[in-house]
Amino acid sequence: MKEVSRKILILSVCNLLWGLIPWPAFQLFSEFSSFTVIFARFLMMAATMLGIVGIILLWLRVRNGKDANIQVRHVFRYLIQKNPEFYFRAQWIYLLIVAIFGLNLMTMLFFYCLKTIGAITTSIGVIISLILVSSIKWGMGKEEISGFKIIYLITLIIATVILGIVSQQQSSSGDFSAMGIIVVVFYGIALAFFVLSSGADRMSNSEYQILRAEPKYKLFRVFLKLSVLSLFSVVTYIPLLLIMQFLFQEPALQTEITHFFAELPKIGQIIGSWNGMALIIGCTILPYTLYYLLSTSWPKSASFDLWVGVLQLIEPIINLVLGITVLNEVFPVEWLLVIVFFMLIAIFTKYVSETHAQLNVILLLKIEPQRHLEIMKECYRIKASREVRSLIGDYDIMVDLQFTTSTAMNRLISQKISQLPGLKRYEILLVTTQDIDRAVPDMEKGSTVSQRIIKSQISPSITKSKS
Amino acid sequence: MVIFMEIQLVSFIKVHKGHKGAFLNALKGIEEIVRVQSITGDYDILIEINVAESEDLVSIFESIEKIPGLMEFQSHFVLEEWQK
Numbered sequence: 001m002k003e004v005s006r007k008i009l010i011l012s013v014c015n016l017l018w019g020l021i022p023w024p025a026f027q028l029f030s031e032f033s034s035f036t037v038i039f040a041r042f043l044m045m046a047a048t049m050l051g052i053v054g055i056i057l058l059w060l061r062v063r064n065g066k067d068a069n070i071q072v073r074h075v076f077r078y079l080i081q082k083n084p085e086f087y088f089r090a091q092w093i094y095l096l097i098v099a100i101f102g103l104n105l106m107t108m109l110f111f112y113c114l115k116t117i118g119a120i121t122t123s124i125g126v127i128i129s130l131i132l133v134s135s136i137k138w139g140m141g142k143e144e145i146s147g148f149k150i151i152y153l154i155t156l157i158i159a160t161v162i163l164g165i166v167s168q169q170q171s172s173s174g175d176f177s178a179m180g181i182i183v184v185v186f187y188g189i190a191l192a193f194f195v196l197s198s199g200a201d202r203m204s205n206s207e208y209q210i211l212r213a214e215p216k217y218k219l220f221r222v223f224l225k226l227s228v229l230s231l232f233s234v235v236t237y238i239p240l241l242l243i244m245q246f247l248f249q250e251p252a253l254q255t256e257i258t259h260f261f262a263e264l265p266k267i268g269q270i271i272g273s274w275n276g277m278a279l280i281i282g283c284t285i286l287p288y289t290l291y292y293l294l295s296t297s298w299p300k301s302a303s304f305d306l307w308v309g310v311l312q313l314i315e316p317i318i319n320l321v322l323g324i325t326v327l328n329e330v331f332p333v334e335w336l337l338v339i340v341f342f343m344l345i346a347i348f349t350k351y352v353s354e355t356h357a358q359l360n361v362i363l364l365l366k367i368e369p370q371r372h373l374e375i376m377k378e379c380y381r382i383k384a385s386r387e388v389r390s391l392i393g394d395y396d397i398m399v400d401l402q403f404t405t406s407t408a409m410n411r412l413i414s415q416k417i418s419q420l421p422g423l424k425r426y427e428i429l430l431v432t433t434q435d436i437d438r439a440v441p442d443m444e445k446g447s448t449v450s451q452r453i454i455k456s457q458i459s460p461s462i463t464k465s466k467s
Numbered sequence: 468m469v470i471f472m473e474i475q476l477v478s479f480i481k482v483h484k485g486h487k488g489a490f491l492n493a494l495k496g497i498e499e500i501v502r503v504q505s506i507t508g509d510y511d512i513l514i515e516i517n518v519a520e521s522e523d524l525v526s527i528f529e530s531i532e533k534i535p536g537l538m539e540f541q542s543h544f545v546l547e548e549w550q551k
Binding site: 360362376380386387388389390391392393394395398427428429430431432433 | 477504505506507508509510513541542543544545546547548549550
């Protein structure tokens with residue numbers, strides 16, 4: 001099995017495990033508040049991850065003594081370093097914000113919805129997050145819109161609308177309220193924020209030096225990040241609940257929060273139960289660890305974010321099936337089949353748009369001096385560009401582009417590239433096959449600078465001059 | 468204190484007719500070559516090399532030059548890289 005296929009399979013397993021959350025969670029909901037269950041989940045996750053970080057540090061210390069390449073001071077250095085992908089804030093601020101608005105809020109809303117309105121309606125939130133992630137990425141110029149992507153978005157919107165309407169109709173006989181849909185929408189927004197922000201912390205140059213000396217730093221960093229994230233989630237959990245209690249007067253929410261404070265001494269019972277262990281180990285620690293390990297070793301040729309988007313659709317499908325088969329929720333089977341059908345179309349179109357119908361092009365630019373940075377910025381802003389490199393050699397800038405049609409490429413070249421100010425000449429190379437991809441993924445790669453000259457055979461190449 | 472600095476190169480390779488398949492296979496054996504793409508145009512293959520020190524490049528270039536079928540080889544240093 002190809003490396004990328006194996007990793008896609010593992011990512012599917014992560015989504016499958018997340019999709020199974022309602023199963024053990026519902027058993028626990030009969031006895032505990034949804035907020036108590038989440039708190040127990042994060043508490044155990046923080047304890048486990050911190051334990052793993054401590055064991056790695058201790059093991060390296062015993063093995064290498066004072067010369068260990070990863071030491072406690074590296075933990076503090078990691079926390080205080082600036083994160084260029086998060087407005088140059090310190091890493092701990094980034095992790096705190098992700099913990100509060102991503103992990104905590106998203107999980108609180110998810111579990112609250114799960115308990116009050118059921119697994120089926122809650123799955124709307126996942127679909128909303130997928131629509132948001134795709135739209136935001138497109139708006140930010142990180143994704144190019146194509147026919148397949150439009151179909152993907154339309155099918156997701158149709159599935160969301162059907163789910164919402166049918167859930168609303170079913171609720172006339174139940175205790176479903178319009179407030180539930182609002183909470184689901186907020187859950188979708190929090191999940192989208194988590195998906196977009198959780199990977200925005202590529203390695204710094206100093207970390208890259210540690211990685212050179214100690215290849216296990218990659219693994220260590222994953223556990224360190226997860227431990228800090230879950231620790232921040234635990235620390236900010238109670239203040240966040242108190243704020244929610246103050247802001248929202250929804251009776252069901254107030255009851256859940258009141259029960260949480262009353263049940264705090266019973267947290268051990270959740271952790272010690274089979275359902276608690278299934279939820280904490282099987283549906284939390286295992287998938288989160290695998291997810292972050294994958295994010296650090298994902299092949300450069302396949303976008304991690306995009307595959308997360310494709311496979312995330314597994315979660316609502318499992319939620320729907322679980323809701324009807326195991327949790328005995330009422331939902332017309334014919335509509336369930338229609339929704340699953342639309343979801344499968346969404347998976348297919350997303351897959352096709354990301355893996356096929358792609359035209360990979362390398363664009364080489366020779367430009368006038370003083371225009372370098374300006375042109376690099378221009379190239380970076382092009383939606384189809386994936387990488388922009390500054391070069392020393394025959395050419396000054398190399399741009400890695402991806403198109404869905406040759407028309408889109410022609411349009412870009414004639415309307416944008418050839419009009420670039422200071423352009424002397426350019427060359428277009430079509431990539432026919434990707435034969436090897438062992439490149440370090442995005443988040444580990446820092447900008448590198450070298451000014452040494454290497455002797456290499458320089459040969460003239462046929463280029464197009466700007467007319 | 469040893470300072471580690473990654474050096475990144477992109478190289479364009481032109482090979483003699485009928486040698487491309489074997490050439491690509493031979494490139495797979497060089498660990499420092501992190502990416503290989505077949506391209507159309509003046510050159511046949513585009514490779515990306517990542518090394519810790521410039522001295523490492525000597526042996527890599529020697530290995531590439533020894534592969535049968537090499538016609539032309541042109542390299543560019545990467546100064547900066549912006550990824551999306």
